[in-house]
Amino acid sequence: xxxxxxxxxxxxxxxxxxxxxxxxxxxxxxxxxxxxxxxxxxxxxxxxxxxxxxxxxxxxxxxxxxxxxxxxxxxxxxxxxxxxxxxxxxxxxxxxxxxxxxxxxxxxxxxxxxxxxxxxxxxxxxxxxxxxxxxxxxxxxxxxxxxxxxxxxxxxxxxxxxxxxxxxxxxxxxxxxxxxxxxxxxxxxxxxxxxxxxxxxxxxxxxxxxxxxxxxxxxxxxxxxxxxxxxxxxxxxxxxxxxxxxxxxxxxxxxxxxxxxxxxxxxxxxxxxxxxxxxxxxxxxxxxxxxxxxxxxxxxxxxxxxxxxxxxxxxxxxxxxxxxxxxxxxxxxxxxxxxxxxxxxxxxxxxxxxxxxxxxxxxxxxxxxxxxxxxxxxxxxxxxxxxxxxxxxxxxxxxxxxxxxxxxxxxxxxxxxxxxxxxxxxxxxxxxxxxxxxxxxxxxxxxxxxx
Amino acid sequence: xxxxxxxxxxxxxxxxxxxxxxxxxxxxxxxxxxxxxxxxxxxxxxxxxxxxxxxxxxxxxxxxxxxxxxxxxxxxxxxxxxxxxxxxxxxxxxxxxxxxxxxxxxxxxxxxxxxxxxxxxxxxxxxxxxxxxxxxxxxxxxxxxxxxxxxxxxxxxxxxxxxxxxxxxxxxxxxxxxxxxxxxxxxxxxxxxxxxxxxxxxxxxxxxxxxxxxxxxxxxxxxxxxxxxxxxxxxxxxxxxxxxxxxxxxxxxxxxxxxxxxxxxxxxxxxxxxxxxxxxxxxxxxxxxxxxxxxxxxxxxxxxxxxxxxxxxxxxxxxxxxxxxxxxxxxxxxxxxxxxxxxxxxxxxxxxxxxxxxxxxxxxxxxxxxxxxxxxxxxxxxxxxxxxxxxxxxxxxxxxxxxxxxxxxxxxxxxxxxxxxxxxxxxxxxxxxxxxxxxxxxxxxxxxxxx
Numbered sequence: 001x002x003x004x005x006x007x008x009x010x011x012x013x014x015x016x017x018x019x020x021x022x023x024x025x026x027x028x029x030x031x032x033x034x035x036x037x038x039x040x041x042x043x044x045x046x047x048x049x050x051x052x053x054x055x056x057x058x059x060x061x062x063x064x065x066x067x068x069x070x071x072x073x074x075x076x077x078x079x080x081x082x083x084x085x086x087x088x089x090x091x092x093x094x095x096x097x098x099x100x101x102x103x104x105x106x107x108x109x110x111x112x113x114x115x116x117x118x119x120x121x122x123x124x125x126x127x128x129x130x131x132x133x134x135x136x137x138x139x140x141x142x143x144x145x146x147x148x149x150x151x152x153x154x155x156x157x158x159x160x161x162x163x164x165x166x167x168x169x170x171x172x173x174x175x176x177x178x179x180x181x182x183x184x185x186x187x188x189x190x191x192x193x194x195x196x197x198x199x200x201x202x203x204x205x206x207x208x209x210x211x212x213x214x215x216x217x218x219x220x221x222x223x224x225x226x227x228x229x230x231x232x233x234x235x236x237x238x239x240x241x242x243x244x245x246x247x248x249x250x251x252x253x254x255x256x257x258x259x260x261x262x263x264x265x266x267x268x269x270x271x272x273x274x275x276x277x278x279x280x281x282x283x284x285x286x287x288x289x290x291x292x293x294x295x296x297x298x299x300x301x302x303x304x305x306x307x308x309x310x311x312x313x314x315x316x317x318x319x320x321x322x323x324x325x326x327x328x329x330x331x332x333x334x335x336x337x338x339x340x341x342x343x344x345x346x347x348x349x350x351x352x353x354x355x356x357x358x359x360x361x362x363x364x365x366x367x368x369x370x371x372x373x374x375x376x377x378x379x380x381x382x383x384x385x386x387x388x389x390x391x392x393x394x395x396x397x398x399x400x401x402x403x404x405x406x407x408x409x410x411x412x413x414x415x416x417x418x419x420x421x422x423x424x425x426x427x428x429x430x431x432x433x434x435x436x437x438x439x440x441x442x443x444x445x446x447x448x449x450x451x
Numbered sequence: 452x453x454x455x456x457x458x459x460x461x462x463x464x465x466x467x468x469x470x471x472x473x474x475x476x477x478x479x480x481x482x483x484x485x486x487x488x489x490x491x492x493x494x495x496x497x498x499x500x501x502x503x504x505x506x507x508x509x510x511x512x513x514x515x516x517x518x519x520x521x522x523x524x525x526x527x528x529x530x531x532x533x534x535x536x537x538x539x540x541x542x543x544x545x546x547x548x549x550x551x552x553x554x555x556x557x558x559x560x561x562x563x564x565x566x567x568x569x570x571x572x573x574x575x576x577x578x579x580x581x582x583x584x585x586x587x588x589x590x591x592x593x594x595x596x597x598x599x600x601x602x603x604x605x606x607x608x609x610x611x612x613x614x615x616x617x618x619x620x621x622x623x624x625x626x627x628x629x630x631x632x633x634x635x636x637x638x639x640x641x642x643x644x645x646x647x648x649x650x651x652x653x654x655x656x657x658x659x660x661x662x663x664x665x666x667x668x669x670x671x672x673x674x675x676x677x678x679x680x681x682x683x684x685x686x687x688x689x690x691x692x693x694x695x696x697x698x699x700x701x702x703x704x705x706x707x708x709x710x711x712x713x714x715x716x717x718x719x720x721x722x723x724x725x726x727x728x729x730x731x732x733x734x735x736x737x738x739x740x741x742x743x744x745x746x747x748x749x750x751x752x753x754x755x756x757x758x759x760x761x762x763x764x765x766x767x768x769x770x771x772x773x774x775x776x777x778x779x780x781x782x783x784x785x786x787x788x789x790x791x792x793x794x795x796x797x798x799x800x801x802x803x804x805x806x807x808x809x810x811x812x813x814x815x816x817x818x819x820x821x822x823x824x825x826x827x828x829x830x831x832x833x834x835x836x837x838x839x840x841x842x843x844x845x846x847x848x849x850x851x852x853x854x855x856x857x858x859x860x861x862x863x864x865x866x867x868x869x870x871x872x873x874x875x876x877x878x879x880x881x882x883x884x885x886x887x888x889x890x891x892x893x894x895x896x897x898x899x900x901x902x
Binding site: 007008009011014077080081082088092109110111112113114151154155173174176177178180181182183376379380381383384385420422423425426428429432 | 458459460462465528531532533539543560561562563564565602605606624625626627628629631632633634827830831832834835836871873874876877879880883
């Protein structure tokens with residue numbers, strides 16, 4: 001197998017591209033715990049989600065039986081404008097590391113929103129349009145989700161309001177501009193457009209906001225506006241379903257190269273990329289066909305898997321969302337100013353939380369200076385400047401490859417490169433000029449928020 | 452032909468990808484005038500270029516006989532990491548415009564340097580490495596060329612020094628960071644590292660610099676450093692040769708769709724993209740096989756074709772380069788602060804200048820507010836935020852499509868989308884908030900510099 005020539009970029013042909021999403025829950029022996037209605041503490045029914053989510057997405061959220069879901073024609077047509085995404089063989093990286101390991105990465109940054117978020121954004125916008133909705137709301141932290149959803153909504157002529165964490169809104173004017181260029185309205189959160197925002201502003205007028213707070217505002221705005229619903233770019237089961245296209249394509253491309261991963265690595269904030277990437281490989285493991293390792297990589301500043309608790313918690317700060325059983329640092333936890341804005345969520349996808357809890361997946365955390373060291377090295381070697389989020393997976397993949405160098409094992413490593421770092425150059429500049437520091441919460445600090 | 456289904460993104464398979472560059476000069480009935488040695492006013496010999504360019508590139512610069520040049524294996528291998536680039540059918544744009552025209556665009560922004568510049572950067576870095584050189588110098592204005600060359604030099608472990616126009620250096624810190632992330636040294640120009648720079652600083656200590664001045668510094672640095680040569684990202688014949696890969700791929704992809712362009716449109720600064728895009732179609736025209744129109748689009752603030760003179764002029768400010776016969780506004784001309792930094796060069800490729808002079812190509816200029824109007828519209832419709840340079844071609848393509856709407860003609864329009872605007876969001880912000888203005892030089896102002 002090793003003698004076989006593998007190109008440095010494998011791209012599936014149109015007939016090799018997946019036409020269905022894969023729902024991992026259908027193969028899990030033990031399902032994740034259900035979402036609870038915080039009023040009744042009973043499992044949520046599909047209808048109870050209708051005021052917040054559009055109907056088809058509410059259905060997908062709770063459907064743990066349907067194994068394969070047909071991707072609607074309209075979404076397949078849109079996918080064709082930027083998918084299949086390439087699977088890269090990182091020959092240069094292997095060479096520079098002097099490792100016998102074979103390193104592959106699935107690159108999702110080559111669409112013009114810059115990240116994998118578009119895979120779910122276009123699906124959510126499609127179902128909303130199909131239901132005849134007249135508007136959507138969402139929140140964004142780093143801005144990748146806001147950008148992707150703004151692109152998707154522009155495609156379907158669907159008005160969008162984005163609540164952007166005020167700190168990011170002020171620090172990243174260009175993210176703001178790109179979202180506006182796609183035609184969305186963007187509001188710094190907390191704002192005076194919602195009760196949740198006004199309450200927080202009354203308490204702390206100078207706050208830079210948080211993702212949990214922006215979620216509260218976006219949900220409130222959706223449920224109080226006629227014809228409007230809320231959409232979310234991670235954590236949810238429906239999002240992992242849509243993102244399974246990443247893993248399905250990666251598996252098909254590896255098959256063309258006659259390869260199968262020994263280790264699958266992805267960064268984990270809410271879990272959208274990691275859950276999508278590992279899905280078909282985890283299926284093999286659940287069915288005892290193969291036994292790959294799975295590694296979730298999170299920032300040391302926001303270590304929900306490695307230092308959080310597996311309990312029911314709210315998904316937002318103002319506690320207006322359902323309760324989810326997940327690894328969480330507490331819905332009141334606000335992580336330090338880590339540059340990987342997409343990994344600064346207090347909780348974790350219930351599906352991934354369950355897999356981790358059951359010992360089917362590992363987790364590791366890294367400090368940001370170590371992550372940026374890997375990012376800068378990777379940029380020069382592979383010619384792709386990764387998003388800080390994605391660089392967490394690069395760091396772990398490099399360390400795994402270096403271990404292989406020690407042991408002489410020619411492992412096949414697959415990692416997810418979720419996006420590009422074009423809008424994160426201020427962070428790179430900090431790293432390059434030596435002014436970047438690490439932020440690791442103390443046990444005492446975490447204890448203040450842990451449920 | 453119209454009933455045939457064309458996908459919205461055509462990607463060539465590996466065996467359909469060009470393995471040779473095409474040298475348009477080999478088919479021109481009248482050749483562009485030769486470069487002159489400013490000392491002797493005689494045509495430059497290949498050997499006279501060796502102190503500045505590496506040997507193979509000096510040869511390519513003067514070779515007007517070889518029709519097809521084999522692309523070396525190492526460059527083909529690198530091209531495979533990001534080429535073939537997609538040819539898009541802009542169905543959504545056609546629909547929004549309500550035009551019967553069929554609009555295609557060749558998208559060169561999907562490599563992680565963000566533009567077409569990488570096509571020549573990797574070639575120039577390869578030949579330099581092959582010759583055993585130990586360093587390269589260049590200049591960059593907007594930063595696309597500097598970014599691409601830094602990526603290419605990182606690939607070949609070749610040290611690079613980039614002289615970046617000081618105004619851009621200060622206004623675009625993220626461009627600076629990305630070039631540094633790829634491992635290149637970057638120096639704001641004018642600087643105290645060269646005689647040319649020191650002379651200009653002595654005269655005007657507060658100057659923001661210019662492209663012509665940065666070229667002077669980069670050339671001086673190269674010729675005074677052992678083992679070092681200078682490389683340039685546009686204007687030169689060698690660059691147009693490398694960029695012919697754009698046009699060759701576009702032509703092959705159109706053939707798959709059973710199409711041939713009635714009009715080919717590209718933005719023109721130094722001419723690297725336009726020259727590459729039109730090359731194989733211009734060949735057809737020169738051989739009387741077809742008769743497409745070609746349109747060069749330039750900014751109203753730097754109108755070398757539409758308001759310049761076709762004469763011999765220097766390529767830089769300090770007059771250290773050879774003389775080239777080209778459309779020029781004068782080597783001392785410094786355009787107003789147009790946001791399309793890649794189109795702010797006082798001259799134009801001698802090949803394109805000759806074609807324009809001989810009536811084989813048209814030219815048009817646009818004001819930047821009109822260009823950004825097209826860019827913002829295109830972003831929302833096609834989901835790609837174009838670089839300001841590329842948006843000039845979009846503006847012209849839209850206007851051509853609207854004329855078709857008037858006449859009912861179903862013309863096939865092909866334009867070059869050279870890159871993404873991720874590093875130009877400050878300009879988009881100006882456009883969105885209404886503070887962007889137009890800068891059109893008066894005849895009197897131009898007369899000060901015209902040769």
